[in-house]
Amino acid sequence: MWGREVHSHRVLITIRTKFMARDVHINSYLIVATCGGKAKREVSLEELRDHIHQYYIPLGRQFMVLFPEGGFLHKRREISQRFAEKNNLPKLEYVSLPRAGAMKVIMEEVGPHRDQAGTSKSDDRKDNNFNQNNVKILDTKSGDNIEWILDVTIAYPERVPLHLADVVCGFRPACTTHIHYRLYPSAEVPSDPEAMTTWLYDRFIEKDKMLEEFYRTGQFPPKGNTPLVTRPVRQDNVRYFILHLFFIASTFIQYKLWCAMWSCIW
Incomplete structure (x- = not known):
């Protein structure tokens, strides 16, 4: 990419917490959350698409952090459960059903199946604005596409999340926050938009069951025969x-x- 060899892996990190960032926030490694009305979400997704090609790819970023729930749980749960009932999906208690729009944009632009999908809405604009002088800014053979998805689930003591005032002012006594993560090859994610949404829903249905088990027993359940390895971080x-x-x-x-x-x- 840009005349240099890239050996590092690109990772898409999807996070579920009790409270989320809102709208689209950009920093050195790109944090994404889309919410609000449909028109606002569409604008946010186009801004995300442009940002990927203007900054994320040219600057060689390695991580992209995605909050697919896109809102505070206590505000989203009721809406999520109504949507689930209407679409014959499980009603989730500890998480809400995620918004798949941002993930679709990311996988279309820098995913492993981007060449086969051909669904980018801004191909012509990218050719004119980002690919001048015949410079190829994304080479899927050199590992510049998203290679791994790090799925992170966060559990708080007694289901009470850390609020901004707790973090800034230190009002809340010291507590242990539990972070569970799983790693998926990005090639496992279907390229078809509907199948991708189903894949993402399945991950959040699993998260809901994991959190239910955690708040009942105090531990995340192991997956299959793989033992759960814990490591304290102080x-x-x-x-x-x-x-x-x-x-x-x-x-x-x-x-x-x-x-x-x-x-x-x-």
Whole structure:
């Protein structure tokens, strides 16, 4: 890609938590969540498609983080259950049925079956804007497409998630958050849009059963005969103290600079 050999793997991370980011948020490795009305979702998906070709691929990003539920669980559960009843799907208690639009866009643009799918809505625009001078920005043979899907499920003590105030202000006592993950080859995901949606629904139905088992027994269930391996991860208080000190100092410096600029103007 862009004249250099890429050896690292690209990973799509799908996450289910009790509360989600909303709309489309972009950072160095791309966080995606789409929600809101249909028109807003369509605009968000087109922005995601453009972002993949303008930034994600050219900059050689390795991870794409996707929140396919796209909203707070307590707001989404009732809507999800009505949708499930209407479409003869299981009613989920611990998660909501995911929105598949963002995942479809990602798999169409950088998935393993992108050449066979041919369903991109912006092929002409990409040819004009992103593929100038005959530079091939995506080579599926060199590992530049999504190769793995990391499926992450998060469980909180007593089903109470960490809210923003808990994280920023430290009001809540220290607790253990359980993170369960599974790795799927991206080639397992069907290229057909309806089959892809079914595949994603199946993962969330599994998540709901896993969380039900966790909140009943305190442990995630093993899959098949594979034993469940647990590894505690402890936070480094010294590291967080240094990070907070850095942000406080940088904020103070920025405040002084703004004050100096303001005094020069006035």
